[in-house]
Amino acid sequence: MQASQIGSKPQAIELSQLTFAYPGRNTNLVLDIPKWTLNAGERCFLFGASGAGKSTLLNLISGVLPTTSGKLKVLGQELTQMSSRKRDQFRARHIGVVFQQFNLIPYLSVNDNIQLALHFADDNADDHQDTIVSRIERLFDALQLDIALLQRQSRELSVGQQQRVAIARALINNPELLIVDEPTSALDTYARDNFMTLLMDSCAINQSSLLFVSHDLTLQSYFDLHTDLCKLNRVSGAQS
Numbered sequence: 001m002q003a004s005q006i007g008s009k010p011q012a013i014e015l016s017q018l019t020f021a022y023p024g025r026n027t028n029l030v031l032d033i034p035k036w037t038l039n040a041g042e043r044c045f046l047f048g049a050s051g052a053g054k055s056t057l058l059n060l061i062s063g064v065l066p067t068t069s070g071k072l073k074v075l076g077q078e079l080t081q082m083s084s085r086k087r088d089q090f091r092a093r094h095i096g097v098v099f100q101q102f103n104l105i106p107y108l109s110v111n112d113n114i115q116l117a118l119h120f121a122d123d124n125a126d127d128h129q130d131t132i133v134s135r136i137e138r139l140f141d142a143l144q145l146d147i148a149l150l151q152r153q154s155r156e157l158s159v160g161q162q163q164r165v166a167i168a169r170a171l172i173n174n175p176e177l178l179i180v181d182e183p184t185s186a187l188d189t190y191a192r193d194n195f196m197t198l199l200m201d202s203c204a205i206n207q208s209s210l211l212f213v214s215h216d217l218t219l220q221s222y223f224d225l226h227t228d229l230c231k232l233n234r235v236s237g238a239q240s
């Protein structure tokens with residue numbers, strides 16, 4: 001799929017007049033963003049006070065939550081016009097997500113965790129297992145993961161190994177957009193810097209656009225763009 005074009009600039013994310021309120025809290029808007037774009041290939045560090053709506057915005061962009069009103073185009077597709085099922089399918093095929101807690105299924109093997117991501121993205125994944133195996137091998141090599149870990153249950157892995165598997169799972173479908181939510185909060189400085197380097201290298205290899213949320217402002221130096229959600233969002237409900 002091609003990212004949408006405005007002039008000659010491809011856009012990974014375009015939103016305008018985007019509002020969102022959680023069901024049951026209809027009078028309480030959480031987000032009201034007049035306009036924001038992320039160009040294809042750009043890496044954006046999104047920050048803002050606690051409660052500013054960062055995770056909510058990531059969930060809208062990845063299609064987990066439906067918008068309340070406005071326009072939200074991701075990789076050229078208008079998400080507001082998609083059913084929940086279509087959004088899930090779109091996310092599985094085009095967006096890699098790395099969550100704070102990695103969200104690996106603990107009792108499944110590492111291989112099964114990765115195969116699940118492939119399964120949700122492509123019903124015919126079983127048809128080309130050779131290609132898939134070599135893709136997994138390349139990713140494990142790039143992420144410095146021992147291939148023998150594929151057979152281990154993910155709960156047996158160290159935190160550092162789980163992080164790398166979470167990145168491998170997010171990248172296995174070659175996503176055009178990678179969304180990463182506060183993944184370094186539990187890490188010491190050394191592990192955090194390693195994680196960031198791996199993430200940046202993986203994005204460069206894949207030419208993915210990156211939207212990264214963190215409270216850790218020292219990570220800003222890794223990014224082309226720094227966006228303060230409190231300045232974008234007309235709702236001022238954040239608690240510092």
Ligand SMILES: Nc1ncnc2c1ncn2[C@@H]1O[C@H](COP(=O)(O)OP(=O)(O)OP(=O)(O)O)[C@@H](O)[C@H]1O
Nearest residue numbers: 022025030048049050051052053054055056057237
């Ligand atoms: N499932 C939910 N139902 C109702 N309100 C919610 C829900 N999730 C979040 N909120 C509210 O939406 C607002 C934004 O929350 P969100 O988690 O997006 O903020 P955040 O910027 O990610 O915060 P933090 O930095 O503390 O993680 C908050 O007022 C929060 O209470």
